[in-house]
Amino acid sequence: MQKKIIILILILFFTFCFLKIFVFSYNTVNTNEELSVLNQETNTHPLVESARNQIGIVTKYDNQYYNGGYPPEGRGACTDVIRALMDQGYDLKNKIDKDMLNFPEEYPYKSDPNINYRRVVNLKIFFDRYFEKIDLEQDWQPGDIVTYDQIPGGLWHIAILSDKKNKDGIPLLIHNYGRGVIEDDFLFKWPAAITGHYRLRV
Numbered sequence: 001m002q003k004k005i006i007i008l009i010l011i012l013f014f015t016f017c018f019l020k021i022f023v024f025s026y027n028t029v030n031t032n033e034e035l036s037v038l039n040q041e042t043n044t045h046p047l048v049e050s051a052r053n054q055i056g057i058v059t060k061y062d063n064q065y066y067n068g069g070y071p072p073e074g075r076g077a078c079t080d081v082i083r084a085l086m087d088q089g090y091d092l093k094n095k096i097d098k099d100m101l102n103f104p105e106e107y108p109y110k111s112d113p114n115i116n117y118r119r120v121v122n123l124k125i126f127f128d129r130y131f132e133k134i135d136l137e138q139d140w141q142p143g144d145i146v147t148y149d150q151i152p153g154g155l156w157h158i159a160i161l162s163d164k165k166n167k168d169g170i171p172l173l174i175h176n177y178g179r180g181v182i183e184d185d186f187l188f189k190w191p192a193a194i195t196g197h198y199r200l201r202v
Helices: 002-042 046-052 092-102 120-130
Strands: 145-148 157-165 171-176 181-184 194-199
Touching: 046 157, 046 171, 092 120, 120 145, 120 157, 120 194
Parallel strands: none
Antiparallel strands: 145 157, 145 194, 157 171, 171 181
16 A cells, blocks of 8 residues: 555656646747747847838938038938938947048048038048948948949949848848838949948947
């Protein structure tokens, strides 16, 4: 009788242990799956997220001169997409204004705070001086900034690399070239050569 009781206790003990391990494992798997989903949802580069937030908001292309330097809400040029840097606490406008005042010989234009940061040429010079310069043909990462040469008879261009890619694995661009801020497949299709590839750790 005593032996049967001991066997029954052991069976109950091992059954309890098995159930506890099973429940723990089940909860752990669920938690890891939830964390995985959260990581995928929040793994967007902050510059990409800030630039993408302009889509549907900035719907007009506008490179006119404005007192204060900023165009009206809903309007902007390719350079205004780079204001995504400012959303991350990097005061691009102020930094360029100061650099052009302190080192006027480095820039082709006379400093004018109303237009300094809205000129691709100024941005490229500033990025060459202070940002990490990356190879022009590889190592494309979300949040990288790309500058392009002047289109014959047209303008220079600048864009931010997206975290989305085309079927060949080439990153899309977030930029504004006439229809407001959009995200499309133009990294190697833009009608001018890439002149700069930059990265800022944010």
